Amino acid sequence: MQDEPTPSELIQAVADFLRAEIAPQISGHAAFKLRVSLNALDLVLRQLALESDSDAVETADLSTLLGLHGSLAELNRALADRIATGEADLQTPGLADHLWKTTLAKLAVDQPNYAAYKRELERK
Amino acid sequence: MAATIEQQLERCVRSWCPGATGVSDAARLSGGASQETWSFEIAHPDGNIGAILRRAPSGYGAAPSRAAGLAAEAVLMRLAHDAGIPSPRVLHVLEPGDELGIGFIMQRVEGETIPRKILRDETFAAARPKLARQLGEILAGIHGLPLPQLPELRRMTAASEIAELARDYRGFNWPRPVFELALRWLSDHDPGPSARVTLVHGDFRHGNLIIGPDGVRAVLDWELAHLGDPMEDLGWVCVNSWRFGEIDKPVGGLGTREELFAGYESARGDRVDPERVKFWEVMGTLRWGVMCCGMMQRFRDGPEHSVExxxxxxxxSETEIDLLRLLAPRGT
Incomplete structure (x- = not known):
């Protein structure tokens, strides 16, 4: 068992330092790159917070949908193959819901401010 | 490095620009390892000329398989300019004696390319409502350029583009059920070869359009130009990725498809096929998704190891939600 602080706490501390103390000191291309870097750290923080739960749900849903057991990567490959061959399509019960759920879970980590994502959240 | 390129540019400029007395303010704008864009000033007694160099440096002559090549780009820009399409004037096509690599020098066009500014700044408020229509008019002009005058370009069909996207996606070896769904949809809805084959710009969207308070001033970046279905350009400019948050205005966040189509039909008289446009919008959405994966690959493999x-x-994943909104919309 690793000690504290947690990875999230460490990343947050680094992000806070860069934002508060470095960002005001730089400009131009370096400032742009710092903004992108801070976005990357924020993304990692969201992934650390959300990934284990969303992966568990996705794995369970895929097992039900496909009638198979395996790792998340194996199950996703199996689903991709079935869609490619036409064995599964939007008429397959549960498929559209599954794709929506997993895609929304990706956006929650990758780009929670993406306008199309925010629009879809309003539907819930 | 800047000093060296200024000296090279100065020697080059003196060879074709009578009266030019020097070159200054050379600044690298953007581009990857294989292609560079430089901005510089040509000093001239009649007034300085703002110029842009677009080049592949020596040793990077081989264009990626999809690129038309810088020589073809220069020809296309000249044709577009002469046909009255907003386009920078090409001043000089590089020759071996210039020792600047392959490429061309064009006149700099002042204006804005950054989408968020174009979509939100007051400066463009008067132009914005007219832009969707104007984009249609410009595309009609591009598609009307006479085929016999065009340089050698790739001929693409929906089927060949689907095959290319499928190959690229499978090369990443990372399962994406939504991309599979889109590939399948595209194959099932392939409208077949277009009856009308024209020049297709191939990357007609924000970032490649210089816009001023008066409207579009220049169409840039003909790197992906090819021959194919003219509806492809209309679909690509409607891809959600180019709306930058203004998701209810399909044409680059500026206006409606109807305005785009009306501008297109008024300028040329050729009918728009909305079904084909929708097909190409789906294709374009998937294409941008695959391109995003490709950039990740280039990051991982090393040549451009940047956080951007x-x-x-x-x-x-943005294109995955866009594809689902197109192909499997949820009930309201």
Missing amino acids: RAMIGRRS
Whole structure:
């Protein structure tokens, strides 16, 4: 068992330092790159917070949908193959819901401010 | 490095620009390892000329398989300019004696390319409502350029583009059920070869359009130009990725498809096929998703190991939600 602080706490501390103390000191291309870097750290923080739960749900849903057991990567490959061959399509019960759920879970980590994502959240 | 390129540019400029007395303010604008864009000033007694150099440096002559090549780009820009399409004037096509690599020098066009400014700044408020229509008019002009005058370009069909996207996606070896769904949809809805084959710009969207308070001033970046279905350009400019948050205005966040189509039909008289446009919008959405994955790959493989490229990889999920909104919309 690793000690504290947690990875999230460490990343947050680094992000806070860069934002508060470095960002005001730089400009131009370096400032742009710092903004992108801070976005990357924020993304990692969201992934650390959300990934284990969303992966568990996705794995369970895929097992039900496909009638198979395996790792998340194996199950996703199996689903991709079935869609490619036409064995599964939007008429397959549960498929559209599954794709929506997993895609929304990706956006929650990758780009929670993406306008199309925010629009879809309003539907819930 | 800047001093060296200024000296090279000065020697080059003196060879074709009578009266030019020098070159200054050379600044690298953007581009990857294989292609560079430089801005510089040509000093001239009649007034300085703002200029842009677009080049592949020596040793990077081989264009990626999809690129038309810089020589073809220069020809296309000249044709577009002469046909009255907003386009920078090409001043000089590089020759071996210039020792600047392959490429061309064009006149700099002042204006804005940054989408968020174009979509939100007061400066463009008067132009915005007219832009969707104007984009249609410009595309009609591009598609009307006479085929016999065009340089050698790739001929693409829906089927060949689907095959290319499928190959690229499978090369990443990372399962994406939504991309599979889109590939399948595209194959099932392939409208077949277009009856009308024209020049297709191939990357007609924000970032490649210089816009001023008066409207579009220049169409840039003909790197992906090819021959094919003219509806492809209309679909690509409607891809959600180019709306930058203004998701209810399909044409680059500026206006409606109807305005785009009306501008297109008024300028040329050729009918728009909305079904084909929709097909190409789906294709374009998937294409941008695959391109995002490709940038991640380039980041990982090394040549462009930057955090920007890495983060673009995480934008491919944006195209997945856009594809689902197109192909499997949820009930309201």
